[in-house]
Amino acid sequence: MKTVGKNVTVFDVYDRAKTGPKMEEKKWDYEVIPSTARELKKKYNIKMDKTVIVPEDKELINNLFQAGLEMLETCGIYCIDTGRVIKYTRDEILHAIESAPDHFQYGEGQEAINVTPRAYNDTKAPVIQGGPTGSPCSEALFLPIHQAYAQEPIVDTIVDGVLQTVMGKDPTPGSPWELMAVRSEALQVREAQCRAGRAGMGL
Amino acid sequence: MRTSDSHEVSQLNELKIDINALCQGAHYALSGSCVMVEQMPIFGGYAGGLEETAIVDVATTLNSFVMMQGSWHLDGPVHVRWGITTAREALAVAGHAARAIEENTHLILGNQYYTLAGPCTVMCLLETAAQAITDTISGREILSGVASRKGVYTDQFTAMEARMMGEAAHAVAGMDLHDVNVILDKLVGMYEKDYKTAPAGKTFSECYDVVKLVPTDEYIEVYNEAVKILTELGLTYWNK
Numbered sequence: 409m410k411t412v413g414k415n416v417t418v419f420d421v422y423d424r425a426k427t428g429p430k431m432e433e434k435k436w437d438y439e440v441i442p443s444t445a446r447e448l449k450k451k452y453n454i455k456m457d458k459t460v461i462v463p464e465d466k467e468l469i470n471n472l473f474q475a476g477l478e479m480l481e482t483c484g485i486y487c488i489d490t491g492r493v494i495k496y497t498r499d500e501i502l503h504a505i506e507s508a509p510d511h512f513q514y515g516e517g518q519e520a521i522n523v524t525p526r527a528y529n530d531t532k533a534p535v536i537q538g539g540p541t542g543s544p545c546s547e548a549l550f551l552p553i554h555q556a557y558a559q560e561p562i563v564d565t566i567v568d569g570v571l572q573t574v575m576g577k578d579p580t581p582g583s584p585w586e587l588m589a590v591r592s593e594a595l596q597v598r599e600a601q602c603r604a605g606r607a608g609m610g611l
Numbered sequence: 612m613r614t615s616d617s618h619e620v621s622q623l624n625e626l627k628i629d630i631n632a633l634c635q636g637a638h639y640a641l642s643g644s645c646v647m648v649e650q651m652p653i654f655g656g657y658a659g660g661l662e663e664t665a666i667v668d669v670a671t672t673l674n675s676f677v678m679m680q681g682s683w684h685l686d687g688p689v690h691v692r693w694g695i696t697t698a699r700e701a702l703a704v705a706g707h708a709a710r711a712i713e714e715n716t717h718l719i720l721g722n723q724y725y726t727l728a729g730p731c732t733v734m735c736l737l738e739t740a741a742q743a744i745t746d747t748i749s750g751r752e753i754l755s756g757v758a759s760r761k762g763v764y765t766d767q768f769t770a771m772e773a774r775m776m777g778e779a780a781h782a783v784a785g786m787d788l789h790d791v792n793v794i795l796d797k798l799v800g801m802y803e804k805d806y807k808t809a810p811a812g813k814t815f816s817e818c819y820d821v822v823k824l825v826p827t828d829e830y831i832e833v834y835n836e837a838v839k840i841l842t843e844l845g846l847t848y849w850n851k
Contacts, residue, residue, distance in 0.1 A: 418636040421678050437657045441625050445663035454662040458699050461795045462706035462749045472711040476669020489630040504677040510717045512645050512682045513615050525717045528750035531785030537755040538773030541723050543762040553815050556770040556824050562777035567755045611616040
């Protein structure tokens with residue numbers, strides 16, 4: 409990994425989205441992505457057996473990582489609004505991986521958890537984030553539904569559902585009702601966590 | 612929201628982004644928030660088959676940390692035909708991608724859950740367990756769910772599915788990978804033949820006393836039936 413001037417930021421990405429090479433979205437979807445993935449599968453000899461859901465072969469594991477890394481380096485990312493390709497160098501990708509957080513605090517107070525990396529054979533269980541994961545919730549039941557998740561001892565944090573209506577209105581994306589709905593979701597999850605005796609729990 | 616909550620921003624299929632997402636990312640970066648970058652690669656979509664989708668999944672995951680300086684990546688490989696994350700192919704993509712990244716980096720990875728069957732059914736709980744097992748033994752750090760019955764029906768999900776997600780994960784943490792793969796193969800085989808007749812299940816208010824917030828006796832019985840199957844497959848968590 410060579411030295412880079414500085415790590416890529418989301419601001420750099422925006423600039424590249426305005427200046428990168430132009431491309432038709434259809435070409436990206438139907439040519440660039442499938443053909444690059446196919447070539448890398450061949451180059452790295454990636455063969456998966458569906459009966460072995462988690463790979464046990466170290467060579468396959470490492471080859472798949474290299475193929476994915478090369479996929480990102482070769483293709484970059486397509487910005488649908490500007491019709492341009494955002495490119496990274498391999499070293500920029502490697503530095504971003506290297507400097508990514510190796511831990512973070514999720515939640516506050518006595519319900520805060522410290523999220524740290526775990527290995528595939530770790531005896532430490534993963535963090536359990538319970539909730540409807542963006543599924544539609546009725547206004548009437550939003551709070552009790554989320555309280556039911558918060559009161560499960562094995563649940564560490566909450567991932568909330570979305571309000572189907574707010575004050576009876578459809579929270580159409582981009583409308584004032586959307587803002588009302590999002591704020592209401594956050595406040596009700598907080599209340600659900602408090603009612604379960606778990607104030608400070610992450611969301 | 613507090614900075615210690617997860618602030619979500621999503622990539623698009625496959626290896627795409629929009630300006631609005633970059634603005635969200637900029638806001639999160641400037642506020643010093645915990646950033647969760649989400650994306651669900653599609654098996655059978657633009658990328659193609661199993662291996663191609665797994666390669667794209669690795670690339671997409673790495674991008675979360677380059678593009679958005681994410682704190683963690685929320686995955687969710689989804690089957691193009693069934694729209695679920697618990698199909699064998701979706702599990703294999705998730706299991707391979709996570710294991711590849713876990714072996715080569717310290718990145719923090721999550722996965723999200725979309726089952727075909729609905730709450731209060733054994734199938735829904737077995738689907739959930741299969742994914743929790745896959746995620747745990749491939750080295751993921753955060754399990755996020757469950758959006759039962761594909762997450763599209765109002766109030767058709769409950770905390771009992773999250774309980775299963777957690778208990779199945781705790782059940783296999785630290786177990787031998789090969790032994791768990793054998794269990795997984797059998798477990799997925801138990802429900803994958805039933806996709807066309809997957810039970811819709813029940814709504815939250817049919818599964819819980821919505822005032823006392825306790826699950827119905829019926830759901831407890833269904834849960835115990837799923838536990839019995841998992842125990843017979845070799846998980847000892849519930850023997851304690």
